[in-house]
Amino acid sequence: MRTRVSDMLGVEFPILAFSHCRDVVAAVTNAGGFGVLGAVAHSPEQLETDLTWIEEQVHGRPYGLDLLLPQKYAGADEGGIDREAVRQLLPPEQQAFVDDILRRYGVPEIDQETRDAIFRSGGALSISPKGYEPLLEISFSHNIRLIASALGPPPPALIERAHGNDVLVAALAGTRTHAERHNAAGVDVIVAQGTEAGGHTGEIATMVLVPEVVEAVKPTPVLAAGGIATGRQIAAAMALGAEGVWCGSVWLTTEEAETQPAVKEKFLAATSKDTVRSRSLTGKPARMLRSAWTEEWERADAPPPLQMPLQTALIAEAQLRINRSATKEGSGAQQLANYFVGQVVGQLDRVRPARQVVLDMVTEYAEVAQQFADQVAETAGAS
Numbered sequence: 207m208r209t210r211v212s213d214m215l216g217v218e219f220p221i222l223a224f225s226h227c228r229d230v231v232a233a234v235t236n237a238g239g240f241g242v243l244g245a246v247a248h249s250p251e252q253l254e255t256d257l258t259w260i261e262e263q264v265h266g267r268p269y270g271l272d273l274l275l276p277q278k279y280a281g282a283d284e285g286g287i288d289r290e291a292v293r294q295l296l297p298p299e300q301q302a303f304v305d306d307i308l309r310r311y312g313v314p315e316i317d318q319e320t321r322d323a324i325f326r327s328g329g330a331l332s333i334s335p336k337g338y339e340p341l342l343e344i345s346f347s348h349n350i351r352l353i354a355s356a357l358g359p360p361p362p363a364l365i366e367r368a369h370g371n372d373v374l375v376a377a378l379a380g381t382r383t384h385a386e387r388h389n390a391a392g393v394d395v396i397v398a399q400g401t402e403a404g405g406h407t408g409e410i411a412t413m414v415l416v417p418e419v420v421e422a423v424k425p426t427p428v429l430a431a432g433g434i435a436t437g438r439q440i441a442a443a444m445a446l447g448a449e450g451v452w453c454g455s456v457w458l459t460t461e462e463a464e465t466q467p468a469v470k471e472k473f474l475a476a477t478s479k480d481t482v483r484s485r486s487l488t489g490k491p492a493r494m495l496r497s498a499w500t501e502e503w504e505r506a507d508a509p510p511p512l513q514m515p516l517q518t519a520l521i522a523e524a525q526l527r528i529n530r531s532a533t534k535e536g537s538g539a540q541q542l543a544n545y546f547v548g549q550v551v552g553q554l555d556r557v558r559p560a561r562q563v564v565l566d567m568v569t570e571y572a573e574v575a576q577q578f579a580d581q582v583a584e585t586a587g588a589s
């Protein structure tokens with residue numbers, strides 16, 4: 207599976223694992239792939255702890271970090287809103303709507319201490335310079351090999367700083383135009399992410415997007431993302447011109463994943479039809495499991511979701527309350543529970559260690575590649 211990307215990263219397999227869970231990141235890196243820690247919701251203290259822990263586990267093997275760097279968000283003109291100030295900006299109409307959902311579904315309250323902790327953190331994402339600068343400071347003091355940015359091109363100062371620290375820069379693209387913008391900004395790797403993907407996603411399918419992006423940004427290497435959970439799908443991505451893959455959903459049902467137990471159960475039972483692009487978790491369209499939560503926000507009389515990062519702050523306490531009670535079979539909380547996941551959720555039907563997922567992918571990829579090679583050899587032999 208050697209490609210330019212595996213050489214650039216110094217890994218055996220160009221299989222990149224996006225995860226908010228440090229255990230998954232370390233396990234994939236230790237299996238010969240490349241773990242990338244999603245840090246947008248980390249506080250600086252948490253990030254310091256997690257990066258130190260990852261480095262203790264991977265013994266010098268490479269890993270990376272991912273941030274969301276959107277261009278459009280609430281407070282962009284002032285360089286962002288302080289975490290503490292975010293909650294003051296939540297409109298009463300949306301707050302009442304969320305309270306009403308929790309009341310109608312009978313979701314139990316949480317104690318005051320937990321509520322205060324969420325209030326203090328603002329429940330917000332670090333998407334503005336005010337939020338992400340402290341995270342970058344910590345990241346560059348660690349041994350990261352790659353920094354990835356989603357939702358917008360990485361700012362020139364970030365690219366310069368990364369390159370000055372011998373850190374590669376990747377950026378996620380959902381359209382050819384996004385990819386061209388990232389390429390012009392000077393990123394090292396472009397992740398072409400199709401609509402099938404879990405999390406923030408565009409409207410173009412991986413099958414169409416990847417070859418389009420490969421052509422548009424060459425010679426910059428491209429990773430394929432969205433709908434990839436098996437060796438067959440990796441082989442397909444490589445056939446489209448990708449030099450590796452970037453996967454998110456497949457790690458959510460691994461042994462190491464921090465996925466809430468009730469949500470994990472739902473993922474294991476779900477089919478590929480059970481996801482929806484919804485603005486109900488972050489304010490921007492993101493693919494997630496369809497549940498009573500997404501359906502409530504789709505109601506004709508629902509208020510519009512707020513801009514990022516306000517929507518995340520609006521729903522932080524509600525999501526915590528839902529997740530705490532969702533294990534109770536048949537409860538309102540269980541009906542509401544959901545999380546980001548892509549259409550490959552339909553293929554996620556058992557829990558495996560993350561290391562096993564990597565090994566299964568590699569084995570199946572090798573089998574498929576051999577089949578292709580045999581077919582070509584037979585055809586050549588027959589002619």
Ligand SMILES: Cc1cc2nc3c(=O)[nH]c(=O)nc-3n(C[C@H](O)[C@H](O)[C@H](O)COP(=O)(O)O)c2cc1C
Pocket residue numbers: 224244245246272273274354355356378399402403404405406431432433434452453454455456545546547548549550
């Ligand atoms: C639970 C979850 C959270 C995600 N959060 C982020 C994020 O914070 N930053 C990011 O760049 N991508 C995020 N993504 C998208 C992934 O990086 C990746 O592109 C996507 O999962 C690939 O498609 P797949 O889900 O079909 O594997 C997220 C995906 C999932 C499933």
